[in-house]
Amino acid sequence: MFAGGVRRVAGGWAYLGVHQITTTWFPSTRHFRTTYKTIRGKRYQVTTETVTEGRSYKTYKMSKGFARKISAYLAEMGVGQGVLDKMKATPASDIQRITLHDMLTMKLATSTDTVELFTGVILCMGDKPAPNCREIAEDARPAAVTTAKPAPSRQAEAPSSKPAKAPTAVPFRGAAGNAAPEMRFVVVRGSDPLCDPDCPEWISAEGAVTPRTPQKLRQLLAALDNPRLPIVISSRGGDLFGVLAAGRLIHERKLDVVVARTNILGCNPPGAGCLDDNGAYVGLISQFGVECDSACALMLAGGARRLVDPKARLSVSSMGQKRIVEAYLDEMAISQGLFAAIDQSSVERELEPDVMLKVGLVTGPDTSDTLTGPAICRSSPKPDNCRLPPSANAQAKTPPEL
Template sequence: MFAGGVRRVAGGWNYLGVHQITTTWFPSTTHYRTTYRVKRGKKYRVTTQTVTQGESYKTYEMSKGYARKISAYLREMGIGQGVLDLMKATPASDIRQIGLHDMLTMKLATSTDTLDLFTRASLCMFDPPAPNCREIPGNKPAGGQTPVAKPAVVAAIKAKTGPPLSQAAKAPAPKPLQAAPGNSTPDMRFVVVRGRDSLCNPDSPEWISAEGAMTPQTPQKLRQLLDTLGNRRLPVVISSQGGSLFSALAAGRLIHERKLDVAVARTTIVGCDPPEAGCLADNGAYVGLISDFGVECDSACALMLAAGAKRLVDPKARLSMSSRGQTQLVKAYLEEMEMDPALFAAIGSVERQLEPDMMLKVGLTTGPESVEALTGPAICKTSPKPDNCLLPPTAKAESPAKL
């Protein structure tokens, strides 16, 4: 289906793979029995057909007939025959991933662009707009373009890139999590949170709170937030009951690329109105508290954890993991994350809960510490301070006696 597109983009974070096509045969035997019957002095021939089904069997090599059909289809779509060669060379029990460079060589992908080539908001600002832009009738008054059309596009672009840091303090509090489609668990949301300890220490650590179910939109949401942070490396504090396996792998690769630390814990954002003191830090982070009691991190969540530079799970948290039936895919990902092979050997296709000693033994966690090692107020008193400690400008102007 992908090969049928006029323009075909896969980006750098998506997985495209091929494998051998198996054929299941259902042999049958047909018997014909001819008899004659005389009726009113005339002889009539009667033929009876009987079909006997044999035992089915499967062949694990692509038949010549299928190879010819696929070859003809690829030629019609303008795709190189290298795709078919890879399919025939890959066992049916495996999947061969095709890298972006190879996709371009085989003409399977037409460019290195991502989905934004077709869906970015600026496409609808062109004159004429892109063919897939559709104007909502209620937004355009009679006789001309609506005055809110372009601001709406600008607003969409700002929503994608995030507010400037100078305006972040005016941003509203995050909206309540909404249930992910087809799932009673809320869709995963990423926000920057600043800790608040009982001593009112202004130099509190910050982290990225990642909570909810993983959906196809999860990697893009994480990428957008990381782009707003620039070179800052904040730890990711995750709490999730799982979700899309492929989204977890894509998000994990983002975390691995940025060399971010990951810890399993829950973040509680302190509710207040934006005008109130202490609601938002000057850099736009929300004030929050960390809790690791009874936190769950299941399957896809554990794969995101595996991508962290440091990987911490409190003993009170519950973590489970499985290959979700994608054995080769998960194995290749864990190898890419430089995980100990013992981790893959310890999991199977059935969800299995991993105890703290086991996680440490197989290398899923890097130490026995909890999330406090990344988000506790004491870490900002060390020298040098970690990257996620940022003293707000207002706190620098205040003396300790005022706190």
């Protein structure tokens, strides 16, 4: 059934297995008896058939006829015959899993994408929504919630040596009618079973940057036992001076930054009862629906290692305050090529991966797995953001009972 799809994806959590198809046989014996009847002087032949059903039985080996049918079906769907070979090689009492790599080799899967290729929120946000996006009629929508208008952002304080008026903060540029929530920082622990119990942790940073953002980040770092956690950021920009202050703090603490998105599992982060024993949320990294626009790129520029996931969208545009932005990028040791790209873009311009690498905005082609992947805690030396949960530590310290 899966093979019949036009696009066929199976993410890392999917389990696809095959086995031998059981054939049930229903033997029968047929007896024919021919008799003759004479009607009005004419002789007619009458044949009767008697069927005797035998005892049914099953065989655990695929019949040649069934194998030919499956082979023809797979060929019609454009899928390789390796699927049939694996089915034949696996007893009906067992299931052989087909890995994603083998699925691609056999053309059973069409790409390495996950379900978000078809169901991600970003699909309905562009100028041309995907065919499976549907707008809900006004009368079917829930009543609108009235929200208070946010207070205007505070202006940056001018240095004492310059009593001139402070520059005006550059506002967040969001989609029309879509007020982005303020950036929040939460500590997240990876939930991939491949790393359990020693899983990586990171700081999730999502939302619009405001003048309060640097202080919130500073307070979180001060409260952490391990202040060297990498930052996973997804933001459509925000207050320019808030971004510059946050970028300098990241640069000062030598933190790594990656543009990706965190999916919190189990509950909404602001709710109660969401934290594990470590005081962290539990989540997974997602490459879909990730945006780092405008001033967000400047926050990324502060990182020690700076990575962007391949499916993330990173764009820049002119934000004013040219001298301040240029001096900041020079302080972060970023090529003047990035400032030129920002200065020359009156509208948002998406940067390609090779351009980001050329201007030094990213430090390499690596992805978020370099900092948050489930396998990093098995390497030696172990990264700073790996630690065992309290329960595992207590187990390790408790001597076994004799």
